[in-house]
Amino acid sequence: MSDxxxxxxxxxxxxxxxxxxxxxxxxxxxFELAEDALQEACSQALRKWPRSQVPDDxxxxxxxxxxxxALDRLRHARMARAKLPAPPPETxxxxxxxxxxxxxxxxxxxxxxxxxxxxxxxxxxxxxxAVAGFTAAQIARTFLVxxxxxxxxxxxxxxxxRDAGITFEVPADHLLPERLxxxxxxxxxxxxxxxxxxxxxxxxxxxxxxxxVAALMPDEPEAHGLVALMLLHDSRSAARFxxxxxxxxxxxxxxxxxxxxxxxxxxxxxxRALRFGSPGPYVLHAVIAALHVQDPVDWSxxxxxxxxLLAVAPTPVVELNHAVAVAMVDGPEAGLALIxxxxxxxxxxxxxxxRADLLRRLDRRPxxxxxxxxxxxxxxxxxxxxxxxGRMRSLEAKCHNDSPGAExxx
Amino acid sequence: MHYMFLIYNCEDRPQHGDQRFEExxxxxxxxxxxxxxxxxxxAGDPLKPVSTATTVRVRDxxxxxTDGPFAETHEHLGGYYLLNCRDLDEALELxxxxxxxxxxxxxxxxxxxxxxxxxHGVA
Numbered sequence: 001m002s003d004x005x006x007x008x009x010x011x012x013x014x015x016x017x018x019x020x021x022x023x024x025x026x027x028x029x030x031f032e033l034a035e036d037a038l039q040e041a042c043s044q045a046l047r048k049w050p051r052s053q054v055p056d057d058x059x060x061x062x063x064x065x066x067x068x069x070a071l072d073r074l075r076h077a078r079m080a081r082a083k084l085p086a087p088p089p090e091t092x093x094x095x096x097x098x099x100x101x102x103x104x105x106x107x108x109x110x111x112x113x114x115x116x117x118x119x120x121x122x123x124x125x126x127x128x129x130a131v132a133g134f135t136a137a138q139i140a141r142t143f144l145v146x147x148x149x150x151x152x153x154x155x156x157x158x159x160x161x162r163d164a165g166i167t168f169e170v171p172a173d174h175l176l177p178e179r180l181x182x183x184x185x186x187x188x189x190x191x192x193x194x195x196x197x198x199x200x201x202x203x204x205x206x207x208x209x210x211x212x213v214a215a216l217m218p219d220e221p222e223a224h225g226l227v228a229l230m231l232l233h234d235s236r237s238a239a240r241f242x243x244x245x246x247x248x249x250x251x252x253x254x255x256x257x258x259x260x261x262x263x264x265x266x267x268x269x270x271x272r273a274l275r276f277g278s279p280g281p282y283v284l285h286a287v288i289a290a291l292h293v294q295d296p297v298d299w300s301x302x303x304x305x306x307x308x309l310l311a312v313a314p315t316p317v318v319e320l321n322h323a324v325a326v327a328m329v330d331g332p333e334a335g336l337a338l339i340x341x342x343x344x345x346x347x348x349x350x351x352x353x354x355r356a357d358l359l360r361r362l363d364r365r366p367x368x369x370x371x372x373x374x375x376x377x378x379x380x381x382x383x384x385x386x387x388x389x390g391r392m393r394s395l396e397a398k399c400h401n402d403s404p405g406a407e408x409x410x
Numbered sequence: 411m412h413y414m415f416l417i418y419n420c421e422d423r424p425q426h427g428d429q430r431f432e433e434x435x436x437x438x439x440x441x442x443x444x445x446x447x448x449x450x451x452x453a454g455d456p457l458k459p460v461s462t463a464t465t466v467r468v469r470d471x472x473x474x475x476t477d478g479p480f481a482e483t484h485e486h487l488g489g490y491y492l493l494n495c496r497d498l499d500e501a502l503e504l505x506x507x508x509x510x511x512x513x514x515x516x517x518x519x520x521x522x523x524x525x526x527x528x529x530h531g532v533a
Contacts (some may be wrong), residue, residue: 117502165521166497167496167498172499175499251491355505
């Protein structure tokens with residue numbers, strides 16, 4: 001019986017944690033209070049369910065207990081402050097019925113975590129904690145920061161949400177396009193964080209959250225575009241590293257290792273997104289990713305799409321990708337000229353590895369070696385560093401006639 | 411919820427008689443009208459230049475006066491709005507509409523705090 005009950009608590013928690021937290025933040029307007037209340041409700045369930053029995057609606061039971069616990073805490077806090085006339089907390093907190101009837105507030109939770117008034121690094125950390133259920137320790141490892149620093153960052157963000165009047169709502173229509181871009185940006189950042197390591201958990205979480213946003217906002221082509229983009233990148237993940245964790249470039253990848261299910265799912269989503277017309281940046285990126293899983297890659301279309309991206313969402317990284325695609329079509333000299341015109345990417349290792357590759361193809365070996373060395377020194381991921389060191393060595397040894405640093409840059 | 415908009419870096423605003431004065435005055439007044447239309451306007455004023463500032467500190471019970479602003483930064487507080495907004499989103503939307511921001515000013519948006527027992531304040 002007791003095992004059954006704790007299994008029941010665990011199941012409800014695992015399945016509904018995000019929804020319960022979202023509902024409680026919505027009802028209480030306070031992140032930390034909501035988290036503590038949910039913890040308390042779970043530990044009460046662990047104590048009480050074995051003795052009586054598992055309630056008919058465990059979800060509603062946990063929410064109600066959490067709400068009442070939070071109300072108690074608010075009351076005590078107000079009483080402790082002074083004998084001051086203060087409005088009873090009930091007036092600011094939802095009723096039990098309102099709370100249980102609230103419906104799915106997960107989208108509000110995501111928008112709140114990704115609010116542009118929060119520090120950029122706090123947005124992805126908060127999303128991973130509140131929406132994905134990562135622990136602070138896991139997130140700290142992901143972002144290569146100390147756990148205490150990360151915990152402080154999370155607390156600061158939660159208090160700002162409470163104190164600065166950041167509402168717990170999907171933003172109004174006129175703010176939605178920009179805010180959705182922000183949410184998708186956070187999810188893509190989480191995905192790309194996970195892209196440099198063989199471990200799949202971050203990528204899978206970003207995909208899961210992306211699918212959730214796309215399912216909750218079916219009329220937003222960019223949300224579908226992002227999911228398609230992530231699927232198409234993810235489809236190659238088994239082929240991107242050797243069994244020893246060494247990086248494998250697109251041209252050298254074993255295509256039989258590509259996940260055809262993910263490719264098909266990504267293509268279908270992309271079709272759907274394209275039907276909306278006037279594609280945004282994520283849809284364009286997804287089309288480019290789709291071209292990369294074709295054999296051979298149609299580089300002139302890739303170059304044209306990057307040019308289109310430069311028109312709608314210009315960034316130095318898009319400029320770099322455009323330059324690499326142009327090099328594939330018009331030759332390394334044309335690509336090099338474009339790369340040398342890019343401002344603001346001097347400390348980006350992929351700029352230097354792309355330069356090195358073009359210099360190598362132009363047989364300007366000493367310059368190529370120097371550029372590989374610079375790329376190596378700037379690269380953070382061990383796999384990238386090993387790969388670049390290998391390139392440097394083989395070039396120093398003899399002029400290899402191998403394929404360009406494609407896909408485009410990774 | 412009340413928000414204070416602290417407007418920095420708008421020291422060289424055009425004076426009466428300058429070429430752009432009328433244009434900017436029209437825009438600033440239109441902004442206040444928009445705030446009133448939303449029921450958000452509480453107060454808003456420009457401050458005289460930082461050269462008129464006197465800083466007061468009390469040390470060992472005695473006032474110590476200093477000519478000049480509190481912080482020797484190059485971005486000075488030049489004015490403020492106090493607005494009653496629905497939430498931070500509305501405040502940020504209005505901050506973006508502050509005309510001074512379109513002439514190089516920086517707007518710091520700060521929520522007004524509630525302190526139990528405080529016998530004054532707008533909140």
